[in-house]
Amino acid sequence: MTAGLPIDLAMVVAVALVVSVLLYLIRRERRETAAREMAVAELRESESKFRFIAENSGDVIWVMDIASWHNTYVSPSVYRLRGYTREEAMAQPVEAVMTPESLQRVKSILAEAIGRWEAGERTDAVRVVELDQPHKDGHLIATEVVATLHANAQGKLVSVLGVTRDITERKRTEQAIRQLAFHDPLTQLPNRRLLLDRLPQLISRAKREQSRLALLFIDLDRFKPINDEQGHEVGDWLLQSVAQRIQGCLRESDTAARIGGDEFVVLLPDLQADDDALAVAEKIRLALAQPFVTQDKVGLGVSSSIGVALYPDDGQTEQELLRIGDEAMYRAKKAGCNRVALGMPGADLADFDEIRSAGQSFVRLSWKLSFSSGHPKIDQQHRDLFRLTNVLLGKAAAQPDEPAQFNIAFDALLAHMAEHFACEEEVLLAHDYPQVTEHAQAHRELMAQALKLRDQTSAATVSMAELVEFLVAKLVAGHLLREDRLFFGLFADDQAAVHAG
16 A cells, blocks of 8 residues: 555646646637637627728728729719619629729729739829719719729739719819919909910910910900999999900900909910901900990990010010010000000000001001111111001001002002112122021012012902001011111111211
């Protein structure tokens, strides 16, 4: 008995150890089972919460399979957004979910995102894009989509998880803010800010495409007395009516802006010829000269003074065109209002007077001492050319009733141009003017244009705008006051003496 005690104790110890291990394993199993059950419960609760959120969210939550480009899940809120049930939405091909333009944008963004992912750039898997999506009733909905790339356990992209939100009201608010920022609240025309944004763009396009652009600077005549006497309500109505008439004279590609008070600016891009700008200006002048009748049958009479500046002839920048147009408008006002005046860089208000012929709407030319070249014969011929041009402009107003007088005036100008050009070329040759060949070519081109206009007037196929555009813009402003100035340096000493005298 005494000898067997150690063996029994050893067995007891061994059994105790086995029981202890079994109890530990049982307790661990129970803990792990409880943990698994808790995890499953939490997972079920999380899934329930996610489903609750997804199915009750105002935003549409969806999952798209990348391989098939079909949605594998769409939340029921798609019905509120697009009018389709979730089953209908999930059955739709991607082409029916968004507009073609939006689909093209999505494909481009997704291809770029997948390319970055496959290249190892996986820190930025979220993309935000605005899309237009069709409603079941046909109208478009502006939406914002936040999408996240999702990969499987092997790291391969398999789906896109997205949230789509209706941003129609936000877009309306943004549009309203833009309208207030860039449009005149009274007339709804573009304001000065939008004009100054659009004008450089049109100049850049004209330069790139080698096309022509015109700026019309319009100021109303006799508006202030109406506004003061009839009240601001009538004045506001008149400005709105003026804006409508101006727009009625323009193409869809043209821009009319109200830049303040009773001043408007019109931009005419893609002109085929300079006289197209004069034709539009004259059309606007005539439209605004017609009476405006209020709802109370009150007749309001205003007119307009319009200055025309042309790119690239009169200016190369927006500041130059606005300045030249503004100066031309003031010349029209100085000449008696209800006039159209062409921009003439280098000239000031004192260079022009009113044409006295009845019904004429353009200004006339006046010689200034600053136009002198310093060569007495050339300067005298320039003064005579100014005088003959004014005579022709005066006769043009009465051409339908007195065609013979108009023809006589035109022939006198042609004869003087031929004589003057020949004399000027001789003087330039004698002074070794390096550009005399190019200058002589410009003379020949001007004579050809003048002779063509003379033939057209005989056939009654030339307009007043075409005649004025040639005489004022090309012959005088373009040639005498611009190209001829290039050789004034030949006679600098004589010119200094003329100014000193």
